[in-house]
Amino acid sequence: MLRPSSPSSFRRPRTVAVVAVSAGVALAGALGTSASADLQSRLGASQAKDRQLQQGIAADASHIQGFQGRIDDLRQRLDVLQGTLTGEEEQLTSLQTSLRHARAHLTILRLRYVQDRRTLARQLVGQYEAPKPSLVDVVLHAHGFADLLELADQFRELSQHNATVAGDVRAARTRVGLQTDRLTELEARQERVTQALQAQRDEIAQLKLAVVDRQLVYVRARSAKSAELTSLRANRGRLEKQLAAIQAKNARIFASAASGSGPGLPSGGAPAFSAHAGTYGFFQAPGTNYSVGDTPRIAARLDVMGKALHLHLIGISGYRTPQHSVEVGGFANDPHTRGQASDTPGLEGVPEATLNKYGLTRPFGGAAELDHVQLLGSI
Structure with missing residues (x-):
């Protein structure tokens, strides 16, 4: 396979809206659950009310x-x-x-x-x-x-x-x-x-x-x-205890992921991805295409990993046509144009070893490529 001369060749441009979505999803992934985000919001409101009182x-x-x-x-x-x-x-x-x-x-x-x-x-x-x-x-x-x-x-x-x-x-x-x-x-x-x-x-x-x-x-x-x-x-004390319990649980999950001791793919591989409304897993952003090449299997494995590690992962870029890839600042022959990659904010904190256990890899280094994944062995 023809590989680029440097990882920066495949960096994806971000619109302001996409950057905002990525940041929000990254925060959700860091907190681990929507429940913890809700508790954080309620605690913030409680502290504001405390100051007001x-x-x-x-x-x-x-x-x-x-x-x-x-x-x-x-x-x-x-x-x-x-x-x-x-x-x-x-x-x-x-x-x-x-x-x-x-x-x-x-x-x-x-x-x-x-x-x-x-x-x-x-x-x-x-x-x-x-x-x-x-x-x-x-x-x-x-x-x-x-x-x-x-x-x-x-x-x-x-x-x-x-x-x-x-x-x-x-x-x-x-x-x-x-x-x-x-x-x-x-x-x-x-x-x-x-x-x-x-x-x-x-x-x-x-x-x-x-x-x-x-x-x-x-x-x-x-x-x-x-x-x-x-x-x-x-x-607020009760909310803080609930949040501490959730954060402790998330810490254990991420510690397990960091040590590479996560559950990994089930026997027989990941089932076909099906859109759902759950809290954890993979969620395809509107207007994206995950039906070409490896993208369906990438989406399925991301879904299994997100549910196992309590991550909320949103795919903001799967398959792109060469013309569209060039329009958004990519290249006419990058992995997205072949249906081999997904840009998925929320993966930034997941170690490479954990990605490998789910048949995924982060092929390019650098902070800008932390959410770019492809199938392990497809490069």
Whole structure:
């Protein structure tokens, strides 16, 4: 058989779409199963949700802290107002006690005033009804000069007493009236101050309750997010265990393939390839031709190997006409034009020894030719 001068003579050009398909299939082959790819996707979504929840919890905590500062400030203002209000209430109580004492004192003074007026009235009536003594009578009835002086002193003392009682009553009434007015005014002012302080305290207390209610919204939201985060992480832990089990299984499979201890072709060779919808095996890309030359047997052996090693292999190039091969950057006489080769992404990690066990070979070296296979012994 005519062979090319270098492996690069048979390198296949890739369109952007084909490169993307190859990369996706290579990743699927590396993971080993579509289940592991699904778990990886779910784990990625879980981690993204985890970050979102953590950001939400941090934002809620920031809001809660901001509200806490306002609540502490309002609490301090309430404490100050409560202390002031307590002092004002004590002063009001003291004023009310003083007012009661003043009113009681006024009552006593009024009683004394009434009593003194009655005494004064009796004295005045007695003086009026008694005959007015003349100087001659006073002198004649006096028992000596000393008695005369004593009588004069008694008249003078009586007059002074009557005047003093009347003055005391008038002064007491004035004092009591002034004190009553002053205490009444102080009591009224103190009541206004106390009511204003109570209103201010109630207003601040209502404001504090409103802030606490707003803070509670974020506290509940944070608690809900924390609970969701805990559940999310527990579920992610289960997914990670499942993925680890799948990866361990795939590692054992690839280790077996690398050591060349895989099952290989069954006795009697590979059955004829038939398209299927399974997870593992060979899958012919749309628009490709695997019906010419060796390509049907290549497809059948790739299918057996893919199922045995849990690989998802897609044939992106089988038989090509010389014209088509030249159009895509190949050569008019390369193995594809004779139906002797397949480009199959997903084979990159399969050792040559394992390929040989399935009657396949990778004839050309280089990273660009890792997915190019032909029948063993056909070269």
